[in-house]
Amino acid sequence: xxxxxxxxPLRLSVPPRFTAPRPxxxxxxxxxxxxxxxxxxxxxxxxxxxxxxxxxxWLRRAADARADAFDVITAFLGQLDGAGPEAVDQALRxxxxxxxxxxxxxxxxxxxxxxxxxxVRARIxxxxxxxxxxxxxxxxxQISDGILDPVIDRGPIYTADGTE
Amino acid sequence: xxxxxxxxxxxxxxxxxxxGGVVAHTLAAQGFRVVCLExxxxxxxxxxxxxxxxxxxxxxxxxxxxxxERKLPADYPLEVSDSDMWPVMFNAVGGSSIYxxxxxxxxxxxxxxxxxxxxxxxxxxxxxxxxxPYNDRIDAFIGVSGLGGDPAYPDGLDYPLPPHPLGKAGRRxxxxxxxxxxxxxxxxxxxxxxxxxxxxxxxxxxxxEWGCPESSKASSDIAFWPHALRSxxxxxxxxxxxxxxxxxxxxxTGAIWIDRDGVEHxxxxxxxxxxxxxxxxxxxxxxSASPQHPDGxxxxxxxxxxNLMLHPNCSVTGFYDDNLESWRGPAGQLIHSMEFYDTRPDxxxxxGAKLHALPTPGPLNAVEVHRELPYDRLWGPAIHDIAxxxxxxxxxxxxxxxLPDEANRVTLDPSLTDGDGVAxxxxxxxxxxxxxxxxxxxxxxxxxxHAASGAARTFAVELWVDQPGHLLGTARMGNDPATxxxxxxxxxxDVPNLFLADGSIFVTSGSANxxxxxxxxxxxxxEHVAATAKDQKVSA
Numbered sequence: 019x020x021x022x023x024x025x026x027p028l029r030l031s032v033p034p035r036f037t038a039p040r041p042x043x044x045x046x047x048x049x050x051x052x053x054x055x056x057x058x059x060x061x062x063x064x065x066x067x068x069x070x071x072x073x074x075x076w077l078r079r080a081a082d083a084r085a086d087a088f089d090v091i092t093a094f095l096g097q098l099d100g101a102g103p104e105a106v107d108q109a110l111r112x113x114x115x116x117x118x119x120x121x122x123x124x125x126x127x128x129x130x131x132x133x134x135x136x137x138v139r140a141r142i143x144x145x146x147x148x149x150x151x152x153x154x155x156x157x158x159x160q161i162s163d164g165i166l167d168p169v170i171d172r173g174p175i176y177t178a179d180g181t182e
Numbered sequence: 183x184x185x186x187x188x189x190x191x192x193x194x195x196x197x198x199x200x201x202g203g204v205v206a207h208t209l210a211a212q213g214f215r216v217v218c219l220e221x222x223x224x225x226x227x228x229x230x231x232x233x234x235x236x237x238x239x240x241x242x243x244x245x246x247x248x249x250x251e252r253k254l255p256a257d258y259p260l261e262v263s264d265s266d267m268w269p270v271m272f273n274a275v276g277g278s279s280i281y282x283x284x285x286x287x288x289x290x291x292x293x294x295x296x297x298x299x300x301x302x303x304x305x306x307x308x309x310x311x312x313x314x315p316y317n318d319r320i321d322a323f324i325g326v327s328g329l330g331g332d333p334a335y336p337d338g339l340d341y342p343l344p345p346h347p348l349g350k351a352g353r354r355x356x357x358x359x360x361x362x363x364x365x366x367x368x369x370x371x372x373x374x375x376x377x378x379x380x381x382x383x384x385x386x387x388x389x390x391e392w393g394c395p396e397s398s399k400a401s402s403d404i405a406f407w408p409h410a411l412r413s414x415x416x417x418x419x420x421x422x423x424x425x426x427x428x429x430x431x432x433x434x435t436g437a438i439w440i441d442r443d444g445v446e447h448x449x450x451x452x453x454x455x456x457x458x459x460x461x462x463x464x465x466x467x468x469x470s471a472s473p474q475h476p477d478g479x480x481x482x483x484x485x486x487x488x489n490l491m492l493h494p495n496c497s498v499t500g501f502y503d504d505n506l507e508s509w510r511g512p513a514g515q516l517i518h519s520m521e522f523y524d525t526r527p528d529x530x531x532x533x534g535a536k537l538h539a540l541p542t543p544g545p546l547n548a549v550e551v552h553r554e555l556p557y558d559r560l561w562g563p564a565i566h567d568i569a570x571x572x573x574x575x576x577x578x579x580x581x582x583x584x585l586p587d588e589a590n591r592v593t594l595d596p597s598l599t600d601g602d603g604v605a606x607x608x609x610x611x612x613x614x615x616x617x618x619x620x621x622x623x624x625x626x627x628x629x630x631x632h633a634a635s636g637a638a639r640t641f642a643v644e645l646w647v648d649q650p651g652h653l654l655g656t657a658r659m660g661n662d663p664a665t666x667x668x669x670x671x672x673x674x675x676d677v678p679n680l681f682l683a684d685g686s687i688f689v690t691s692g693s694a695n696x697x698x699x700x701x702x703x704x705x706x707x708x709e710h711v712a713a714t715a716k717d718q719k720v721s722a
Binding site (some may be wrong): 028029030031032033036056057058059061062064079080082083084085086087110111114115122125126127129130133134138139142143144145146147148149150151152156157158159160161165166168169170172173174175176177178179180181 | 221222223224225226229232234235236237238239240242243244245252254255256272273274275280290291292294295298299309310311329331333334335336337344345346347348349352353356357360363365366367368375383384385386387388389396419420442505509510511520521524543544545546549550553557561562563565566569570572573
């Protein structure tokens with residue numbers, strides 16, 4: 019039997035369990051937090067991403083999910099090691115302007131981590147994708163108030179093909 | 183030379199997507215010994231990204247629609263440097279229906295008569311009425327959900343299951359269409375609104391285009407394959423076909439395929455049915471060139487690979503001020519509009535577009551839609567409101583009719599190969615002026631309907647380069663062997679026991695999502711194979 023490099027049976031049509039090539043270091047996490055403070059700061063009643071419970075853990079999980087971009091992201095983090103808020107802001111604006119694909123990957127991981135936090139999901143009204151089957155009569159209820167009447171009253175609109 | 187000789191089959195089917203599933207089941211149920219060769223393998227409902235909270239990140243790369251991005255072992259690369267769009271597909275048991283949205287509109291009567299009605303392209307050798315009985319039987323077999331009486335279609339069109347709820351997003355979209363006096367109708371979807379055969383009742387996960395964790399979308403792996411296997415069909419996974427062989431009499435003798443360990447097999451058969459999609463099928467025909475068929479198999483017309491049609495898609499996503507519960511599926515279409523489907527004298531283009539409204543599941547997806555905004559309007563304090571907008575979105579999207587053009591074609595790339603060293607397809611595809619006008623027109627109409635529905639802000643995409651995976655026209659059907667590759671039953675004009683049953687046999691694309699038509703055509707092809715066989719051998 020053909021196997022993957024990890025020794026598990028190779029699945030042809032399913033990606034392997036997604037994990038980053040290595041864990042993010044404490045320094046990299048610290049830099050990602052600095053980036054998050056720029057991209058997702060506190061505002062009005064909304065806490066900053068870094069104030070949310072368990073943010074660092076969700077960062078690691080988000081980095082796993084975009085393992086394809088791990089090298090690009092960590093290379094950028096390396097350039098910002100120890101930078102202050104103003105320098106981080108300037109670097110992000112430059113990345114946004116000059117390397118949009120890299121900025122997309124980095125910001126998707128940071129925002130994606132934030133949006134994985136249950137408290138954040140509750141605050142923005144996102145229940146997650148889940149089972150939510152319709153009631154038996156739900157479809158009928160939603161078209162029984164006459165919303166389709168204008169369409170029906172207009173009558174057929176198709177173009178005859180001349181073969182009838 | 184193949185190392186392993188497999189037992190003779192009556193019919194070998196290449197590809198297990200909707201057309202392969204229909205063909206395999208139809209023939210196995212009539213006693214044919216059917217072997218289906220599929221280069222991918224099974225995907226379980228628990229595999230799909232929607233099972234995981236980080237699903238929106240997973241679909242950006244690992245589970246991307248684009249095989250060039252996904253790069254799974256079952257995928258083959260596509261050379262797209264000469265293409266305005268990237269054909270997308272999924273390679274697994276179930277084929278690209280694993281990732282389709284299961285929108286299930288039929289082609290309209292005018293689609294089969296484009297030359298007669300509009301003076302462009304060509305008429306099909308069959309009519310709407312010819313295909314409708316096959317549509318009806320497929321719909322009944324898989325439990326299509328929809329509302330009968332759509333005035334965009336001739337009388338008599340109905341569906342076995344009731345439609346899905348419109349939801350707040352669908353009703354808001356419909357109210358906009360009503361305000362403009364447009365046609366709209368509750369969406370027709372191959373997603374059962376009630377439990378049906380192997381399919382669960384739709385649980386509205388909303389992630390239909392990245393696999394259904396509920397097994398409630400009629401992808402071929404669950405809609406057709408359980409029935410095909412019970413009927414006696416054999417499905418070989420991890421089987422990549424590299425050539426269709428022919429004998430000295432010109433008839434197909436079977437397929438050469440490569441297993442997971444790189445070992446070659448020869449699957450002999452009385453007949454061959456190709457169901458490898460509008461890219462994979464012409465690729466295989468071109469790969470099957472031989473001294474008898476120097477330009478590729480079934481290619482005396484020179485049309486194998488030509489007339490590629492990709493249904494260019496455009497969209498306008500609107501965000502509203504009130505909660506539309508836009509995370510809720512199916513997606514799947516909530517409603518569709520055929521208002522601009524046909525040619526109109528006041529347009530500066532011919533043919534038209536099908537418009538459909540969908541929900542917009544996921545807050546990170548909402549962020550992605552907003553990326554065209556200036557930095558400070560998306561990031562910083564603004565991000566909090568944008569994250570909340572996920573629940574207030576409606577996606578209007580359009581399939582535009584793509585007219586056939588021989589310059590748009592699939593060839594074999596001289597250097598790029600798949601994981602088994604087989605030449606990859608090269609895509610040559612340019613969007614025509616007619617389609618450019620159509621795309622702009624469709625975007626304007628979708629902006630208009632959002633405005634009529636009260637959208638607060640909209641984001642237009644005039645061309646989705648990596649959608650929609652509608653791969654059509656590359657081995658068209660017709661009555662004249664000089665101008666078509668197969669007859670109306672999918673039989674190759676040049677090879678009497680070789681059949682094609684996928685989107686490659688479309689003459690024109692229409693603008694309806696094609697899997698409904700592909701499945702009906704496959705049923706028609708399979709029944710013709712059975713009807714013309716003697717002692718399970720296909721006669722000329």
